[in-house]
Amino acid sequence: MSPDQSVTADQPGTPAPARDESGGGDGSSGGRTRKRALLAVAGLAVAALLVGGGLLLTGAWGGTDAYKLTTPRTVGGDYQRDGKGETGDGAAFGDSEVPGMKATADVSADYRNATARLNLGGAYGQVKDPDTALTWLMEKSGDNLADTGAEPKGVTREFSPSRFDGDILTCQEYTISSVPLALCGWGDGSTVGLVSYVPLEAGGASADGLDLEKTAELTARVREDARTEAD
Incomplete structure (x- = not known):
């Protein structure tokens, strides 16, 4: 996958309910359109890190290659893939080493339902140290998000x-122009993955921000749906 590719593609999944694109304000359809645009920017930032941002997931070696990642049409219950999923050969990660992993391939896809959008990006192969690999990816993703104007809220949990x-699942909340975004990631012996999540509806986040515990649960479901036994 090239450095210029984002996590979105062209083949439509099951569409979310149609919305009037006029208006403004956080709760209006115009506000939702703005959030979709911000999510695209944030998703691109994460994808740029994972699939073409100069990363090589490498090392020598423990872990297991018993599982791989896919981009199914539906994840997390009712999130439909928005376009086709992308798969790379792992060599697209470039020349910077993610500590603790040797990648076989990488995947990415964009998903949505009626109230939120999420991006999935990940890689699979042999992960010797899931904690170190995920911590590094979350930090680098945060750096990329900061380049889009995102600001962290609280600490990584x-x-x-x-x-x-x-082995490990962590989440961090960000805001981009007052729009909340959650970035969660996981690591295990075969896979690492990142999920970025943005609510489209005004009620999707409270005054105190996103519910990271619920987002973590969603991330676990996405991993469960995307992770399958290797051939």
Whole structure:
């Protein structure tokens, strides 16, 4: 996958309900359009890191290559893929090493439902040190998001969702022009993945921000749907 590719593509999934694109304000359709645009920027920032931002997931070696990542049409219950998923050969990560991983391939896709959009990006192969690999990816993703004007809110937190059986899952909240965005990631012996999430509706985030515990649960479901046994 080239450095200029984003996580969105052209083949439509099941469309979300049609919306009037006029108007403004956080709760209006115009506000939702603005949030979609901001998510595209944020998703591009994360994708630029994961799939063409000068990264090579490499090392020598523990971990296991028993699982791979896919981009199914539906993840997280009702999030439909918006376009086709992208798959690379892992060599597109460039020449900077992510500590603790040797990649076989990388994947990315954009998803949406009626109230939110999310981007999935990840890689699979052999992950010797999931904690180190994920911590590094979250930090570098934060740097890329900062280049888009995103500001972190609070600190990165670790979660243990009921559906998660990997080694580590963490989340960090950001704001981009007052729009909340959650970035969550996981690491296990075969895969690392990042999920960026933005609510489209005004009620998707409280005055105190996003519910990161719920976003962590969603991330665990996305991982469960995207992660399959390797051939």
